[in-house]
Amino acid sequence: MNGAEALIETLQGCGVDVCFANPGTSEMQLVAAIDRQQGMRAVLGLFEGVVTGAADGYGRMADKPAITLLHLGPGLANGLANLHNARKAGSPIINLVGDHATYHLQFDAPLTTDAAGVARPMSDWTRVSRSNRDLAQAGAEAFSVAMGYPGKVATVIAPADHAWTDGAAPVASRTVPAAPHSPRGAISSAANGLKAVNGQKCLFLGGRALRADALHLAGRIAAATGCRLVAETFVARHQRGVGRVSVEKLPYFGEQAEAFLKDFDTIVLCGADAPVSFFAYPGKPSWLSPSGATIINLASKNEDVQAALAELADLLNAPSNPANLQRSCITPAKPGKLDGASLGAIIGELMPENAIVSDEGATQSANVMNMSAGAKPHDWLQLTGGAIGQGLPLAVGAAVACPNRKVIALQADGSGMYTLQALWTMARENLDITTIVLNNGSYAILNIELLRVGVENPGPKALSMLDLKNPSLTWTQISEGMGVPAVRATTTEDFRSALIAALSQKGPRLIEAILE
Template sequence: MNGAESLVHTLLKSGVDTCFANPGTSEMHFVGALDRIPGMKCVLGLQENVVTGMADGYYRIARKPASTLLHCGPGLANGMANLHNARRARAGIVNIVGDQATYHRPYDAPLTADTEGMARTVSHWVRTSSHASQVGRDAAAAVQAARAISGQIATLVLPADASWSQGGIVAEPLAVAVAPPIDPHAVENAARILRSNKNVLMLLADQATLAQSQRLAWRVARATGADLLASYTNAHMARGRGRLQLERVPYGTDAAIQALSRYEHIILVNANPPVGFFAYPGKPSTHYPSNAQIHVLSRHDQDSDAALQALVDELGAPEVALPDPGPRPEAVGGAPTQEGLALALAALMPEHSIVSNESISFGRDFYKLTHAAPAHDWLNLGGGAIGDGLPVSTGAAVAGGGDRRVISLQADGSAMYSLQSLWTQAREKLPCTTILLNNRKYNILIGEYQNVGAVPGPTAMGMLDLSNPDLDWVQLANGMGVEAARAITLEECADLMKQSFRQPGPFLIDLII
């Protein structure tokens, strides 16, 4: 058995059965092993940021890591922005990065690069297998790292000779680390704060924004009068009917400061204290009042369900129904507006849809207006590196197994970073509906420029405007085998949504906004 074969067997034994791939020469023995050993679903992406973004989306829905297959340092580099996003999303991923043979590395052939140095900037765990006999053992350790309760990026560098040499040994799965237990003093402290104060916020993030934690947090809120908010960036939130109408801290500095201004105590449930996405001259980095007390109920690597259950028990908070979000909205017509599109989405999305939101400037209000939709999962950009929307959708659809509709709310500027995702959607016949919000500019940056205090002149607009020429997303999608159509009105958009939800494969709606 060669190293590559031991790798495939070990990954499968450890429960990794999906590989998002963009291989090269140094990975051919791994590709050969995948060909010979049944059980691994391999999904090709035509650029590596698509590959890593798919693995992120897959994890968020499957709640287990996939593997990637990347070619040498530069192939890893192409996928690093979405590994950054995945790290922020706390997604677990096992990257397999093929590299020069160990004995060939000193010759500094053209593709030789500081692969480990690159990997360290986006990974929690990095190792190079220097011999076939170590590959299985290292792969099991990589999966163990990736499967931590707060998912981790594990990058295994696989020199070509470790892959092709005989002596591979299949490794047994390693036990996944148990989450650090909830501190009873933290629970008691939170209960004390909640009982004796009025202006208390419980801030939820990550696992705490999924269904079970939401129900527990709502019991706490009802029993104590505390407010609940979610962090602005949560990679994965449970939403719609039967879930909590959990608002998020606003993105903008002024709005966030305003929203948090009245809280004297903030209890963090797997969340970080709210800070600005960016700094701005004369504005504070932190968005909570300087005299607010911060209390940690649970950290991101702890089990928020257990923490909130302990708090419910401590408070004796009774079972209570979640508030009703009101009737399901009806779609409205006319020119596309944020509100109108959100209502169409809420009115039309199939139950258990997955919404991947990289709508940036146009989509600020989509979230607020879709609480009364059927139960669905909502995926946000994890780390602020635009270009994760389409790949995350694609990987989420793979994890959904073809049964769950994935709806991308996708800004045009961001979509251009990883448009190759559409090809994989077509190849895998994935149930992905992309609503391409085509405003032909980096509109968020035009706003940021104006915040800086100036009207953009021709040179600035030359870097902020995406017209001249206009991008034709119908042609771009068709060119990659994805059916597409343009919509100018909300009626047209709604008709195309309905049409696409009825058919099994991908569809793109080029919505001119």
């Protein structure tokens, strides 16, 4: 057995059964090993950013890692933006990056790079194998790291000669470390802060604190203390909809977030850092919490948030019935031209139970989130790291992880162009994804940001860099060219009919929504 075969058998023994791949010459032994491993699914992406984004979506929904198979340092570099998002989301991922044979590195061939150096900024752990026999050991270690709470990005660099040399053997999986628990003092401090008679109190939630079971505990705490429940702006996975505990959402723009938070005297953090502005702006604050507020860290992102919430609920003698249970509330869409509000109303009305939404809707996302709050129970995935080009690949990974659930990719037109190759993978794998492209013909968020940073009277060159209408993008043609059937909708009636048709069928569909 060669090193590649031992590595792949080791990973499958750990429970890894999906590989998102964009391989090259140095990875051919790994390709062959995956081919020979029964039960290991291989999913091809035509760009590395699709591969890493899909692994992120898979990790968020499966709570275990997939493999990415990438070609040397430059191939890994093409996928780094979505590894950045995955790391911010706490997604478990194992990257397998091929490298030149160890004896070939000295010749500085065209693709020679410091692959480990490329990996480190977007990985929680990086390891270069030391031999053919060590490659399986590195894989077992990578799985243990990736499964560390809440999820980590682990990267293994596999020199080609280690992969093709015989004499290796698979190794047993390593123990997955238990999730760290919050100190008892943190639980007591949070209880005291939330029991305070005076002032407004907030339980600020992020990460795994937005899963349904953790939210139920948060709702019990709210019932006991009267605190408000607030979610961070961009979430890895939020389980929401009818019957689940609802939360308020921290606004994106810094001044709006600052105004939202200004009256809180106590902010208890659970699975989230204290909120800061997404960017710096002239004359505007970066720190968004009120200067006089008491900030209490109940559980960090890397501590077991559900256990912390359970202990806090017990300490508070919280009632068994939570506050803030979401009721069904569907607002009818207004007829006529399609806008964000009517689009959101129709999605909220028609979204099937247990749907998964991959949200990279940019300026229209808030509309759709607000209008779908009272929809059937569903999962909502967002752009955690801010590196656009995540939405379509994330949908691919979610659909692979959950083949019996409908996935809705809510995709802004500009950011969709970063990783549009994901449509081809949807077609190739016949994934049950309905993509809704929100076409407003511009990088709308950047037009807003141009004004917010203080640029006055921007000229034609500046405005041209934010415009997508010269030439206009025709997403129906792009989609059809990738193998995904597509229709265009310009009115609420068109969109409603198109969404009913798409959701009633299995397999990939795309709706190009032309927004006012």
